[in-house]
Amino acid sequence: MLREIGDWLMRNQRAIRATQWIVVVAYLALLVAPTLLPLPSRTAHLWTNLTLFAQFVFWGLWWPFVLLSTVLVGRMWCGLLCPEGAITEAVSQHSRGLAIPRWMRWKGWPFVAFAATTIYGQMISVYQYPKPALVILGFSTVAAIATALLWGRNKRVWCRFLCPVTGVFAVLAKLAPLHFRVDSQAWDSWRKPHPRGPAQLVNCAPLVPIRTMKGGSACHMCGRCSGYRGAVTLARRSPNHEIVHVAGSDPRPMETMLILFGLLGIAAAAFHWSGSAIYVEVKQTLAEWLVDHGVMWPLETVAPWWILTNYPDLNDVMTLLDGAVLLGYILVMAIGAGGAVAACVALSTRLLGRWSSARFHHLVQSLIPLAACGVFLGLSMTTVSLLRNDGIVFSLIGPLRAAMLIGAGVWSLWLGWQIAGLYGSAARRVVALLPLIVAVAASGAVWARLFWSL
Numbered sequence: 001m002l003r004e005i006g007d008w009l010m011r012n013q014r015a016i017r018a019t020q021w022i023v024v025v026a027y028l029a030l031l032v033a034p035t036l037l038p039l040p041s042r043t044a045h046l047w048t049n050l051t052l053f054a055q056f057v058f059w060g061l062w063w064p065f066v067l068l069s070t071v072l073v074g075r076m077w078c079g080l081l082c083p084e085g086a087i088t089e090a091v092s093q094h095s096r097g098l099a100i101p102r103w104m105r106w107k108g109w110p111f112v113a114f115a116a117t118t119i120y121g122q123m124i125s126v127y128q129y130p131k132p133a134l135v136i137l138g139f140s141t142v143a144a145i146a147t148a149l150l151w152g153r154n155k156r157v158w159c160r161f162l163c164p165v166t167g168v169f170a171v172l173a174k175l176a177p178l179h180f181r182v183d184s185q186a187w188d189s190w191r192k193p194h195p196r197g198p199a200q201l202v203n204c205a206p207l208v209p210i211r212t213m214k215g216g217s218a219c220h221m222c223g224r225c226s227g228y229r230g231a232v233t234l235a236r237r238s239p240n241h242e243i244v245h246v247a248g249s250d251p252r253p254m255e256t257m258l259i260l261f262g263l264l265g266i267a268a269a270a271f272h273w274s275g276s277a278i279y280v281e282v283k284q285t286l287a288e289w290l291v292d293h294g295v296m297w298p299l300e301t302v303a304p305w306w307i308l309t310n311y312p313d314l315n316d317v318m319t320l321l322d323g324a325v326l327l328g329y330i331l332v333m334a335i336g337a338g339g340a341v342a343a344c345v346a347l348s349t350r351l352l353g354r355w356s357s358a359r360f361h362h363l364v365q366s367l368i369p370l371a372a373c374g375v376f377l378g379l380s381m382t383t384v385s386l387l388r389n390d391g392i393v394f395s396l397i398g399p400l401r402a403a404m405l406i407g408a409g410v411w412s413l414w415l416g417w418q419i420a421g422l423y424g425s426a427a428r429r430v431v432a433l434l435p436l437i438v439a440v441a442a443s444g445a446v447w448a449r450l451f452w453s454l
């Protein structure tokens with residue numbers, strides 16, 4: 001059945017491309033049109049106001065549920081529906097076709113781009129207003145087009161190396177129970193049905209080395225290679241397989257950074273700051289100190305809306321002090337939360353035997369379910385609050401969140417237990433699990449604090 005679905009995708013690339021262009025039109029319309037309209041009044045509803053509707057589509061549906069879909073079916077969003085992927089690949093047909101430069105291949109871009117976009121998004125309130133959404137998503141689209149015009153041909157160079165969410169999708173796709181499996185023996189023994197016939201070709205737009213592909217991180221699940229050389233098949237796998245049995249042979253320090261300091265740190269802090277008593281307290285203390293010393297400009301100076309939130313008509317303005325405390329809060333919390341979890345995982349690593357950075361990176365991978373669940377729940381807060389504003393209330397949302405967080409925490413520990421089993425004796429494995437339990441509990445508590453006052 002799955003094999004047929006993969007082959008169907010391969011045979012229906014034209015229909016997929018047509019669907020992508022429908023998504024591109026809807027994406028551009030929802031991105032641009034709200035910026036031409038006045039901001040919605042307090043009595044507007046999302047089904048009567050285009051700005052609220054676009055806000056709901058982008059931040060209430062698209063973003064959280066694309067993340068969820070990545071966990072469920074891999075990066076099918078990227079390969080089948082993403083408007084930016086479709087645009088960049090179409091433009092790439094007219095590319096100058098330059099070789100991909102070394103700087104672009106730097107593995108730190110996904111972390112840097114994710115961190116910068118998340119923090120900048122908070123500074124300009126991207127979830128609340130249409131112009132910031134246009135700046136952030138529009139910049140990404142323009143950069144994707146520029147990249148396509150210069151590097152590669154018929155490829156998705158932007159998606160592979162620079163997209164701000166490619167790292168997050170790559171991490172989450174490891175949990176997917178679906179992947180394109182490559183049988184390397186069948187690949188090597190394949191012979192053309194007609195020796196003089198044309199060579200069978202496949203264009204893997206995100207530049208995945210298909211012959212040696214072991215996991216689903218980089219694959220966009222576009223289906224073009226389904227059946228290639230009789231070796232590639234859409235298949236089921238255990239959602240634990242890639243993390244336990246593949247990730248260890250390919251340690252990725254920048255992915256560790258993304259999980260610890262990006263998803264468990266910066267993303268968590270970005271959801272926390274607006275409701276944080278600590279944020280308010282620090283701001284007040286600093287403001288009093290500044291007033292006592294006669295330094296008023298940080299409290300009075302505001303910046304344009306594309307640097308710091310500035311909507312005086314709605315009583316929503318950030319001063320330089322607000323912006324500085326926001327930045328400080330996110331960075332300190334990211335370093336604190338990520339650093340504490342890193343210390344626990346480092347202890348687990350050491351308890352399994354002599355220090356090994358490869359083992360450390362492998363154990364960090366066990367935290368992916370918890371990180372994915374936290375970010376999904378954080379993003380879905382926008383979904384819930386926008387619907388609640390329109391009278392749609394989910395009474396079971398609290399228990400559902402608790403069940404998901406607990407489930408993700410248990411899944412992370414199960415992964416940690418299995419990874420530890422690859423490296424140490426039974427006794428060491430049990431001891432090594434203890435710091436991991438602390439890491440999962442601490443990280444889970446950070447996310448739980450977002451929904452419940454602990």
Ligand code: SF4
Pocket residue numbers: 079180202203204205206207208210213218219220221222223224225226
């Ligand atoms: S390996 Fe490449 S061609 Fe094959 S499904 Fe993945 S993205 Fe598509």
